[in-house]
Amino acid sequence: MFQKVHRLFSKRVHQYFPVLLSMLWLLSINAVNAATLEHKDQQAVLKWLQQYQPNVLHAKKSTTFSNFINQIANKEVILVGEIHDRYDHHLTQCAILKSLHERNPKVALGVEWFQQSFQPVIDDYLAGNIDEATLLSRSEYYERWRYDYRMLRPIMQYAKANHIPVIALNAPMELTQKISKGGLAALSPSERAQLPQMIAPANEAYRSRLKQIFAQHMGSDKAKLENFLMVQRVWDATMAHNISRFLKQHPGWQMIALTGSGHIIHGNGIPQDLAQQNPNLKMATVISGTAGDVQAGMVNYVVQTQPLDLPATGKLGVMLDQTPTGVVIKALMPKSAAMQVGLQKQDRIVGLNNQNIQNLSQILQQLSQFAPKEVINLEIARTGQSKPLRYRVTLQ
Structure with a gap:
């Protein structure tokens, strides 16, 4: 014990x-x-x-x-x-x-x-x-x-x-x-x-x-x-x-x-x-x-x-940081779902399946509803890009 x-x-x-x-x-x-x-x-x-x-x-x-x-x-x-x-x-x-x-x-x-x-x-x-x-x-x-x-x-x-x-x-x-x-x-x-x-x-x-x-x-x-x-x-x-x-x-x-x-x-x-x-x-x-x-x-x-x-939930394989501007990716696990589709450090997650993401609570509540191998759609704000980037991610 x-x-x-x-x-x-x-x-x-x-x-x-x-x-x-x-x-x-x-x-x-x-x-x-x-x-x-x-x-x-x-x-x-x-x-x-x-x-x-x-x-x-x-x-x-x-x-x-x-x-x-x-x-x-x-x-x-x-x-x-x-x-x-x-x-x-x-x-x-x-x-x-x-x-x-x-x-x-x-x-x-x-x-x-x-x-x-x-x-x-x-x-x-x-x-x-x-x-x-x-x-x-x-x-x-x-x-x-x-x-x-x-x-x-x-x-x-x-x-x-x-x-x-x-x-x-x-x-x-x-x-x-x-x-x-x-x-x-x-x-x-x-x-x-x-x-x-x-x-x-x-x-x-x-x-x-x-x-x-x-x-x-x-x-x-x-x-x-x-x-x-x-x-x-x-x-x-x-x-x-x-x-x-x-x-x-x-x-x-x-x-x-x-x-x-x-x-x-x-x-x-x-x-x-x-x-x-x-x-x-x-x-x-x-x-x-x-x-x-x-x-x-x-x-x-x-x-x-x-x-x-309980049954496992799908994982992105990222480290997130709550910042004044929103939820930012601080690190990615090697060979993770996020890395495989091209997400990067300092990307800000602004949407998940057409729902706005402003804080950790929102994204974690959303992810808890998905199983491994299910697909989600992410919207990402990236420095130097004028418009959000869209990714389809198969969760691990």
Whole structure:
């Protein structure tokens, strides 16, 4: 499991630095040896969940999923970890949400995927005032989170259909970017006020784990290390604060919080922050994995899952940058679909299948609808060309 959590952290490490934050490889990231599920709509997902009864490890003993739900039903907070690109982890989260909601209508869902400043957008989506495409665009989901939204759709659709509040837990990216460069001191007073007043340093065990990850990917720069650690703690503390605030405002409610596993294992991060704010809080930590992955004391419960995936989507094989003028190609993968038809660095994508493209959200939403080997039509603005160039691209 450490390797899996390390993989989660290592993906997030690169988000501390603006140049890497601004780019995205449009390549598939599939779980190793994952079975593919043809979940074409919410009905198919719910039908699949009806037969989903994984074993659950608790205190080194195996129990049924039903017994697991019985054991956590009285908890005020259930922290359910994930590896962000694992569909089976998200299906487990959906199964837990569904099972607990069927017992208790006073259930709220907290998610790391959305940043707290976009709460009004989420509320509009849940109320039916905007559609999914508008939710993703206005929340800047693809600019800020970027994982395949198809994995999260069943959870969001279940919450919407059952009138479950969804709380944006995460800290604003604008602030964590600044902290990654200059620590908390880089924030203005108004920016600092958007974060919890108390952000404690990582304890020694947590700090040691994070230092290992930093050393492998970022070297030994001490100042950058401290900023890296602070960004992690800002994420933890902000999510814990938003969970606590909701529960204080809604006595008697239960919160299911979905976050990266690295924020909850070994009692560090969010669990520790919640316990400091409320020592009497009834809480459980849950991750997905297998018996061989588990270290003693990692979490309270391990739902035993196997890798599952959705059908692959077609890929251009480019690195994109969101600029003031639009979506620009920063790099092309060798032998990629984009390179084979003649797309170039610094090309600006202005249209896809006769729809205008102005931001990453638009192009990624469009591409998620196409399978490998399907053909799309791109319009490209290129320096030195007075008119847009048109390309037919067979996705890989």
